[in-house]
Amino acid sequence: MAGQTFSKVDFSKYFQPPSLKDARRRRREAVQIINDFTIPDDMETVGREKRYLIETYGCQMNEHDTEVMAGILEKMGYQETDELKDADVILINTCAIRENAENKVFGHIGALKTLKLEKPGLIIGVCGCMAQEEVVVNKILAKYPQVDLIFGTHNIHRLPQLLKEALFGKEMVVEVWSKEGDIIENLPQSRRGHIQAWVNIMYGCDKFCTYCIVPYTRGKERSRRPEEIIQEVRELARKGYKEVTLLGQNVNAYGKDLKDLKNYGLGNLMDEMRKIGIPRIRFTTSHPKDFDDHLVEVLGKGGNLCEHIHLPVQSGSSAILKIMGRGYTRERYLDLFHKIKRAVPNASFTTDIIVGFPNETEEQFEETMSLVRECQFDGAFTFIYSPRAGTPAARMKDNVPMDVKKERLQRLNKLMDELAAQSNAKYQDQVVEVLVEGESRKNHDVLSGHTRTNKVVNFRGPKSLIGQLVKVKITDAKMWSLDGEWQAETEAMHQ
Numbered sequence: 298m299a300g301q302t303f304s305k306v307d308f309s310k311y312f313q314p315p316s317l318k319d320a321r322r323r324r325r326e327a328v329q330i331i332n333d334f335t336i337p338d339d340m341e342t343v344g345r346e347k348r349y350l351i352e353t354y355g356c357q358m359n360e361h362d363t364e365v366m367a368g369i370l371e372k373m374g375y376q377e378t379d380e381l382k383d384a385d386v387i388l389i390n391t392c393a394i395r396e397n398a399e400n401k402v403f404g405h406i407g408a409l410k411t412l413k414l415e416k417p418g419l420i421i422g423v424c425g426c427m428a429q430e431e432v433v434v435n436k437i438l439a440k441y442p443q444v445d446l447i448f449g450t451h452n453i454h455r456l457p458q459l460l461k462e463a464l465f466g467k468e469m470v471v472e473v474w475s476k477e478g479d480i481i482e483n484l485p486q487s488r489r490g491h492i493q494a495w496v497n498i499m500y501g502c503d504k505f506c507t508y509c510i511v512p513y514t515r516g517k518e519r520s521r522r523p524e525e526i527i528q529e530v531r532e533l534a535r536k537g538y539k540e541v542t543l544l545g546q547n548v549n550a551y552g553k554d555l556k557d558l559k560n561y562g563l564g565n566l567m568d569e570m571r572k573i574g575i576p577r578i579r580f581t582t583s584h585p586k587d588f589d590d591h592l593v594e595v596l597g598k599g600g601n602l603c604e605h606i607h608l609p610v611q612s613g614s615s616a617i618l619k620i621m622g623r624g625y626t627r628e629r630y631l632d633l634f635h636k637i638k639r640a641v642p643n644a645s646f647t648t649d650i651i652v653g654f655p656n657e658t659e660e661q662f663e664e665t666m667s668l669v670r671e672c673q674f675d676g677a678f679t680f681i682y683s684p685r686a687g688t689p690a691a692r693m694k695d696n697v698p699m700d701v702k703k704e705r706l707q708r709l710n711k712l713m714d715e716l717a718a719q720s721n722a723k724y725q726d727q728v729v730e731v732l733v734e735g736e737s738r739k740n741h742d743v744l745s746g747h748t749r750t751n752k753v754v755n756f757r758g759p760k761s762l763i764g765q766l767v768k769v770k771i772t773d774a775k776m777w778s779l780d781g782e783w784q785a786e787t788e789a790m791h792q
C-alpha cells in the first residue's frame with residue numbers, strides 16, 4: 298500500500314493496519330532494494346544546536362534500528378543527549394512482543410506530558426513494532442495528545458520528511474505502512490561503541506508462530522545481498538571492530554528469497570565471514586526449523602565463528618509445539634541440538650521458553666523440563682505466555698490458570714539456575730579469552746566482557762584494555778557471571 302500521512306481527523310478513514318489475513322498472503326514479488334534515502338535541503342541543518350534522545354525497548358533489531366535513526370538525526374545536525382529535559386526530539390522505539398513491554402511504553406509516554414507542557418517545541422515520536430498495531434495507534438490518538446509523530450518499522454527512512462511535518466504542521470503525524478517490506482541500503486548509522494557491531498542480514502519473518510506478532514509488524518522475510526553484508530563487515534573490520542553479530546528475526550531463513558543465488562544460505566554467508574579479519578562473529582536469532590546441515594558444518598570449522606548458539610525451543614512438548622506452529626517436534630529439536638553439539642563440542646547453548654501456553658498440561662510442562670535437563674542450557678529467556686492481540690493464539694482459550702503458570706515458571710527458573718551454576722563451574726581455574734567491553738555497571742574499577750561462549754567475565758585491569766581481547770583466569774565461577782584475573786603476559790598474543 299502507498300504510504301500516507303494522516304491527521305487526527307482523518308486517521309480512521311485511511312489508516313490500514315497490518316492485517317493477519319493480508320500478511321499471511323505473502324506475495325512472490327521481488328523485494329525492492331532502494332538506495333534513495335535523502336534529507337530534504339531545508340532539513341539538513343534543522344537539528345543544529347538541538348539534541349535528540351531515543352529510548353529503545355525490545356530486541357537487538359530494535360537496538361540497531363535506533364542506531365539508524367540516530368544516524369539520520371545526526372545527519373540533520375542533532376546531537377545525542379542522555380537527559381530527557383535537554384532533548385528537542387524524543388523517539389520511543391517500541392517492542393510489541395509482550396504485553397508488559399507495551400504497558401511500560403504507555404506509562405512512559407504518559408510521564409512525558411509534563412515535559413511537553415514545559416517545552417511545547419519538543420517533538421515526541423513513537424515508532425517500532427507497537428506503532429504497527431492499530432490498537433496502539435488508536436490509543437495514542439485518543440489519549441496521548443503530547444505525541445507529535447507515529448511511524449512504523451517500514452517508515453524509518455522517511456524520518457526527515459516526517460519530522461518536518463511534525464515540526465511545521467499542526468496535527469499529529471501518523472505514517473505506518475502496512476507492507477511486506479523493501480530493503481533500504483544507504484541509510485546512515487550511528488553505531489553505539491567501536492568494539493561490537495550489529496549487521497542486519499535479513500528483515501521480517503514468515504514463520505507465523507501462532508503467538509507472535511512479528512510477521513505482521515516486520516513484514517516478509519527478505520535478505521540483503523551477500524556482497525552488501527560482506528562489504529559492511531569488512532568495513533567494520535577495517536575500522537577496528539572486534540565483534541559482529543549478524544541480525545535477523547529468523548537468520549536461518551537467510552538467502553531463501555535470493556532466487557538468483559542457488560541454494561545460498563546462512564552457511565555460505567558464515568563461510569564468507571570466516572575469511573574476514575574480524576575476531577568474533579555471532580548470529581541471532583535462530584529458528585530450529587531452518588537450521589540446516591551446511592550451517593552446522595561451517596560452524597564446526599570454528600575460526601572467528603563463536604561457540605555460542607541461541608536456539609529457541611519454546612516448549613519441550615511436540616503437541617504444544619504443534620499448536621505454537623513452530624514447525625518442528627521435540628525429537629527434531631533434540632536431533633539438531635546434538636548435531637550442533639557434535640560439530641562444535643565447546644558450544645554454549647541458550648534458549649527461549651514459553652510457559653503456560655494454552656492447553657499446556659502438567660505432563661507437557663514436564664517434557665519441557667526434561668528437554669532442558671537433556672540440553673543443559675547455559676541460559677534461557679523464560680516467559681509466562683501472554684496473548685498478543687491479532688495473533689491466532691489470542692483466539693485460543695487461555696485455560697492454564699495464572700497461579701499454575703507462575704508455579705511452572707518458578708520451577709523452570711530454579712532448574713535454569715542450577716544448570717547455569719553447573720555450566721559456569723566448569724570454567725573455574727580455566728584461562729579464557731575475553732573481549733573487554735567496558736567498565737562493569739556495578740563497579741567502575743572492574744572491567745567486564747564476554748567469552749566466545751557468551752559468558753560474562755569481570756576482572757581488574759587497566760582501562761586501556763577496553764576494546765581488546767585478553768586472557769583471564771577464572772577465579773570465582775558464580776551462577777550468572779565469572780570473576781577472574783587478567784593474564785597480562787599473554788595479552789599481546791591475541792590482538
Ligand code: SF4
Pocket residue numbers: 502503504505506509510511512546547584
Ligand atoms: S520465528 Fe516465530 S517467534 Fe520468531 S519472529 Fe518469527 S513468528 Fe515470531
